[in-house]
Amino acid sequence: MRVVIAEDSAILRDGLVQLLALRGVEVAAAVGDAESLLAAVAEHRPDAAVIDIRLPPGHTDEGLRAAVEIRASSPGVGVLIFSQYVETRYAAQLLGDGGAGVGYLLKERVVDIGEFVEALQRVAAGGTALDPEVVAQLFGASRRASALDALTPREREVLGLMAQGRTNQSIAEGFVVSERAVEKHIANIFAKLDLPQSEGGHRRVLAVLRYLEA
Structure with missing residues (x-):
């Protein structure tokens, strides 16, 4: 690098x-x-x-x-x-x-x-x-009605951790749940933010950007 x-x-x-x-x-x-x-x-x-x-x-x-x-x-x-x-x-x-x-x-x-x-x-x-402090300040500075309003509190938490660059395993360990449970939350996030499967691996990044734009 x-x-x-x-x-x-x-x-x-x-x-x-x-x-x-x-x-x-x-x-x-x-x-x-x-x-x-x-x-x-x-x-x-x-x-x-x-x-x-x-x-x-x-x-x-x-x-x-x-x-x-x-x-x-x-x-x-x-x-x-x-x-x-x-x-x-x-x-x-x-x-x-x-x-x-x-x-x-x-x-x-x-x-x-x-x-x-x-x-x-x-x-x-x-x-x-x-x-996390950057995420918090950016989110607070730009909070308004958006597709993010459809997310549950736990889905918002998961998306916030995704924004920090955390892996599914790391998120699961933090919540003391299975990776499968985290994957389900992420799938719900993708669906609610209208990020189709065709976006492939970039959906995670796009979800984070939606979070910061919202």
Whole structure:
């Protein structure tokens, strides 16, 4: 897996490069601003980009806006936002663009580099990796009547865990139920969100995107 990193703190940037390298991840470029990020992605075409939100020159939402641009110009590049902040405006656009391969993790809540690498691999492979706090804030910021209203409370819980990138086995263990029970909940979710069988493996991602768009 080849990645590009955009982090304005030189210490954090170099530390992340070293940690990823120790786990076999090739860092094609590590940059400190949004303009350099866009250039690096265009040059190296990585599997994924790890992006902080607040980058020079304004240190507001330059990284997130660059991520949205990357999703539009290079949809095959996974985008993992890695920040201290939850920015709902552009995050909703990034996560709700109908594509796959997006993630949003909060720095202070990542305590295991192995789990971080696993999340990065999921994003690079076209999956999702969302911190529960990000999901909660995005859902709260955009709550309105939708097809999600047809879901039961447990189905909403399952869909929320799917948004975090949890597997059926992990969800089952958390609820102390069988995987078959989780599969039934997911089948109901797909039916209620009108995601037909023809969508194949992408139905899981599409269900998550519906959840975030709702």
